[in-house]
Amino acid sequence: MDPSPAPASSTLAAFLAPGIDRPAFIADWLSVRNVPHSALTLAGKRHVMVRFGPEAQDPNFRTKILVAHHDRAGETPGANDNSAACFMLMQLAERLASSKGAAWRGVLRRAHNTVILFTDGEEAAREGGFRAQGSFAIGSGLKALGLDDADVFVFDACGRGDVLVLSSSGTPKKGSIALKTAGLRSRAEEVAREATPGKWIGLLTPYSDNAGFIAAGMAAQTVTVLPGAEADTLMMALAGKGAGIDGKKAVGELERLVTGNAHGNLADGTGSPLLSLVPETWRLMHGPADNAASLTPEAFSLMRAFLDCLAAS
Numbered sequence: 001m002d003p004s005p006a007p008a009s010s011t012l013a014a015f016l017a018p019g020i021d022r023p024a025f026i027a028d029w030l031s032v033r034n035v036p037h038s039a040l041t042l043a044g045k046r047h048v049m050v051r052f053g054p055e056a057q058d059p060n061f062r063t064k065i066l067v068a069h070h071d072r073a074g075e076t077p078g079a080n081d082n083s084a085a086c087f088m089l090m091q092l093a094e095r096l097a098s099s100k101g102a103a104w105r106g107v108l109r110r111a112h113n114t115v116i117l118f119t120d121g122e123e124a125a126r127e128g129g130f131r132a133q134g135s136f137a138i139g140s141g142l143k144a145l146g147l148d149d150a151d152v153f154v155f156d157a158c159g160r161g162d163v164l165v166l167s168s169s170g171t172p173k174k175g176s177i178a179l180k181t182a183g184l185r186s187r188a189e190e191v192a193r194e195a196t197p198g199k200w201i202g203l204l205t206p207y208s209d210n211a212g213f214i215a216a217g218m219a220a221q222t223v224t225v226l227p228g229a230e231a232d233t234l235m236m237a238l239a240g241k242g243a244g245i246d247g248k249k250a251v252g253e254l255e256r257l258v259t260g261n262a263h264g265n266l267a268d269g270t271g272s273p274l275l276s277l278v279p280e281t282w283r284l285m286h287g288p289a290d291n292a293a294s295l296t297p298e299a300f301s302l303m304r305a306f307l308d309c310l311a312a313s
Contacts (some may be wrong), residue, residue: 005298007292012087016077016292022070022086023048026118029090035097042141045134050093050116056101058111063150064310065115065142066092067135067209067220069122073286079188079295081285082122084159089116092307104195104312114311122156122209134210139216151184152220153310156208160281161189162298163231164192164200164306167222169259170210175189180219187313188221195309196302203235206261206282221305225299227260230279234258237277244274254278261285 006012015025022038023046030037030050034058040047048070057063068085072078093116102112122132130136135154142148155206166188173177187203192200206222213220226234234244238258240251254274263281273285 006087007084007295007297009087011090011311012083013292014080015083015087016079018075022072023120026086026090027071030093033094033097033262035093037093040138042134042137045133045137046121047120047138048118048266052096052112052114055110056096056112056114058113059113063113063115063147064313065117065150066151066155066307066310067119067152068117068155069115069134069209071123073123073126076285076287077291079290079292080157080159080281082156084295084299085157085303088120088303088307089118089155090159090300091304092116092311095308096311099255100209102191102308102311104309105258107312109312112311119209122212125207130162130207130211130215133212133215134269135210135212135220136216139213139218139220143217148218149180150218151187152213152218153188154209154222156206157222157224157281157285158303159295159298159299160200160224161225161227161230162302163226163228164196164302165205165224165231166192166200166201166202167205167208167210167224169205169207169222170214170220172214172219177214177217177219181221183223184219188223191306191310191313194313195305199302201231201235203231204238204255207259208239216234219299225277225302226281227296230281233277234279237274242277244277250274258282264295 005142026048068089100112101108119134124132208222210220210222
């Protein structure tokens with residue numbers, strides 16, 4: 001495992017290089033560390049799946065599928081969107097493989113029921129809609145195999161900030177999937193309270209791979225990270241308080257900006273004036289500023305605690 005501070009990791013720096021074959025990079029990295037994995041191609045998208053042996057599975061407990069998309073927007077560095085989360089799950093996979101179990105607070109659980117997926121095509125939703133995401137084909141396949149009761153956790157933009165965010169985006173209002181989503185959210189909150197007490201919130205966020213899973217009929221919980229000040233500003237604005245927020249119409253517009261991961265340029269007068277209330281962390285994405293310098297060590301420490309607790313839960 002790379003011992004350097006996570007944002008400065010040479011592994012992460014190599015992963016950000018232009019033109020890198022990301023699924024091949026992930027597979028090679030896992031192979032060197034003897035992490036069991038396989039390549040999976042569905043609907044033209046290239047995924048990498050980490051699945052441990054039968055000793056890591058217990059049918060009496062729920063299966064957890066941890067997801068991070070490896071594709072990035074155009075030729076941008078994609079440090080926070082979504083290299084950081086991929087790197088975090090790669091390190092988790094190494095810890096699980098090397099320790100022969102999931103460890104949390106000195107307790108080692110041999111059966112952790114954890115599957116890790118590095119998905120392709122999350123960014124495809126911007127042009128082709130949610131069904132164009134690689135997660136839609138994966139979710140459809142899992143549902144056809146009767147695995148739609150697994151707990152799906154989607155990790156996106158996890159490399160900047162000091163507050164863990166459990167997304168409320170994509171919450172179905174009715175039907176069995178609504179009940180499954182509520183149960184999944186409750187389990188995520190339990191892990192957050194245990195692993196990151198006082199450092200997590202629930203908040204509306206941009207859609208990620210959760211959109212593809214939901215379109216396929218599977219519940220999915222997105223997890224991200226924000227600087228505390230940015231999270232507070234957005235939370236207040238969504239509650240109808242803050243500069244430029246005047247009534248339900250403004251709140252609705254802000255909600256659309258957030259969930260749609262909208263980008264604009266306030267300096268030249270284009271884009272909504274409410275864009276300034278959208279966390280800067282998200283406005284950095286899909287551009288050259290989404291680079292290694294934007295990442296923070298606090299986010300990596302926070303996520304390690306959450307992931308270890310989740311795997312052992």
